[in-house]
Amino acid sequence: MASEAEILDELRRLRARVPQLTGALATGVDGLLLAQDTPGVEPERVAALTVTALGVAVRMADATGQGDFRELIVRGVYGYVATYAAGRGAVLTVLAQDRVHVGRLLLEGRRAGARIGELVDAEAAAEAAAEAVVAEERTDPAPRPKAPPKTTTARTRTARAPRTTTGTNARTTTES
Numbered sequence: 001m002a003s004e005a006e007i008l009d010e011l012r013r014l015r016a017r018v019p020q021l022t023g024a025l026a027t028g029v030d031g032l033l034l035a036q037d038t039p040g041v042e043p044e045r046v047a048a049l050t051v052t053a054l055g056v057a058v059r060m061a062d063a064t065g066q067g068d069f070r071e072l073i074v075r076g077v078y079g080y081v082a083t084y085a086a087g088r089g090a091v092l093t094v095l096a097q098d099r100v101h102v103g104r105l106l107l108e109g110r111r112a113g114a115r116i117g118e119l120v121d122a123e124a125a126a127e128a129a130a131e132a133v134v135a136e137e138r139t140d141p142a143p144r145p146k147a148p149p150k151t152t153t154a155r156t157r158t159a160r161a162p163r164t165t166t167g168t169n170a171r172t173t174t175e176s
Contacts, residue, residue, distance in 0.1 A: 006119050007035035014112040020100035022079065026092050026116050027051060034090060034120070041095065050083055050093045057083070071109070073102075084109050087117025089124050 011024040015037060023038030023046075031051040036043035057072045072083040080096040082105060092113040096105055 003119070003123070004035045007116055008037060010112055010115050010119070011035060011037045014094065014108055018094075018096070018100065018104055018108050020097040020105075021094055022097060023095040024092065024112075025050075026086060026090055026120075028090055028120075029054065029088075034116075038095065046093060050091055053083060054091055071106070071113075073106075080105065082106070082109050084113035085117070086113040087121040090116055090120040092116055 007026050011026065014024055015021045023036075023041050025036035025038050025043050025046060026034040027047040027050050028034060029051065031048055033043055033047045036047075038046065053072060053074075054069065058069045061067060061069050069085050071085065074081040075098075077098070079098045080094075080100060080102070082094050082096065084092045084094075086092045092109065094105070094109055094112075
């Protein structure tokens with residue numbers, strides 16, 4: 001997956017943009033913790049709960065015809081827990097105080113989720129490409145000979161003989 005340092009940097013930038021955030025973490029859709037900035041909270045536990053909530057939210061959106069999962073907001077007495085889709089392979093979860101401006105939380109959470117999604121998806125694509133190369137090398141261990149370089153020949157035009165109209169055209173003649 002993407003570099004933990006890059007994701008952690010994005011989490012810290014998010015917390016700087018929204019001062020009422022009390023924590024943020026990114027997990028893979030499989031529950032693997034990618035990066036976290038959650039003082040006072042068990043990140044592995046929150047990651048596991050995030051994936052569980054994600055499963056329910058995805059099914060709810062699908063069952064109600066609302067399309068692909070984008071975000072889930074939970075409001076408690078003391079604040080908010082917001083979960084955002086982060087590309088195809090990750091999820092961003094943020095914790096916020098009750099006094100957070102919810103519009104700002106949504107806007108910045110979506111932006112951070114998109115950025116983390118780009119990081120994770122780009123890394124996954126690079127890994128898939130590398131695995132494809134390795135798999136191809138395993139199935140075809142013999143090096144392929146290089147094709148000889150193509151030689152190009154100059155094309156020349158030959159002049160056409162002029163058309164002659166010595167004969168009669170059957171379509172245009174009429175007999176009287």
